Amino acid sequence: MEPILVYGFPAGSSMGLVAALEWLGKPYRLCRVDMLGEMREPAYARINARHETPALVTDDGSVLTETMAIAHWFAARDSDRHISFEPRSAEADRMLQLMAFLNTGFTGAFTPLWAALEMAEPDPPMQAVLRRFGREMVIERHDKLEAMIGETPYLVGDHPTLADGVLVGVARWLEFHEVASSDRWPKLAALRRRLDADPAVRYAIAIESGEVLAGTGACRGHVPLPEVIERFGR
Ligand SMILES: N[C@@H](CCC(=O)N[C@@H](CS)C(=O)NCC(=O)O)C(=O)O
Incomplete structure (x- = not known):
């Protein structure tokens, strides 16, 4: 399965990870979370017990939290070095x-x-x-x-x-x-x-505000939060 980035709105730091996924260019999905509402509800704790975004459902269905860990996960799969560099460089x-x-x-x-x-x-x-x-x-x-x-x-x-x-x-x-x-x-x-x-940043900002903009095509669509919680929550 494609990884699913769980991103928060409004004005979430996760917007930058959406841009990074566009720069990376590998298939992914998104899951939109209202940080002032549904992120604070008890059910969201099954995705992140600290009630924060971003979170990533990885390609094996496990949930990874923390920006640095998610960015590292992207870098480890960035075989063409679009958004990262050779380790040890x-x-x-x-x-x-x-x-x-x-x-x-x-x-x-x-x-x-x-x-x-x-x-x-x-x-x-x-x-x-x-x-x-x-x-x-x-x-x-x-x-x-x-x-x-x-x-x-x-x-x-x-x-970038x-x-x-x-x-x-x-x-x-x-x-x-x-x-x-x-x-x-x-x-x-x-x-x-x-x-x-940058087109990827413009795309990420549009997504965050609920608009639809043509991106690279790497985004394979949104998955509703209740489905993400039900299928992948702990
Ligand atoms: N250490 C976490 C911090 C994440 C974080 O603080 N996210 C903010 C949104 S940008 C959040 O969810 N804050 C909780 C809130 O708004 O109630 C990370 O780097 O992923």
Whole structure:
């Protein structure tokens, strides 16, 4: 069977993995999850007990969670090296380093902003502190990422890889939370413009907003969440 990527909307980091699957070019399916609704329901725990997306149903029907593990699963099957590099190469090391930075400190910096936004019982003083702390963290992590970006058109080399996929799903939260203008980080801004114009990213964004756009043809359609839970949930 084709692997099924379980992706969250709205504004999920998993959007970047959809783009990566398009770049990879091997057959896959998608499963759409409303993160504000069905992801929080008890049944979803059978896919991910931490109630998070993304998740991947692999080609043998097992469920894999965590962005880094899913990206590694893709890389291990990327025989033509569309989105990854030969293990033990300098590019592979740099790609993993960037992905680890993006998936930990960079993504985590937005946590106070999400917490302020999603607080069930409004607490304005606490929300103001979270927003201020979050903004400072996000700006600091952007400064660090800007310094890590080299002279290549994409994060590693001349074509988009898994590192760019991990970046593109999360970077847009800068505007979502109105932290700062992306032009403050010129290298990152140029990279983001390049990625936003990429057909795979445009396809992934359209899918996330529920639209239908012609992709590479690698996507063999959606599987409804109840079916994924029933067939593959633990
Ligand atoms: N460590 C996990 C974190 C995944 C994560 O935080 N996903 C977000 C969406 S981008 C989520 O599901 N958050 C829970 C929520 O929104 O309630 C990974 O890298 O896959």
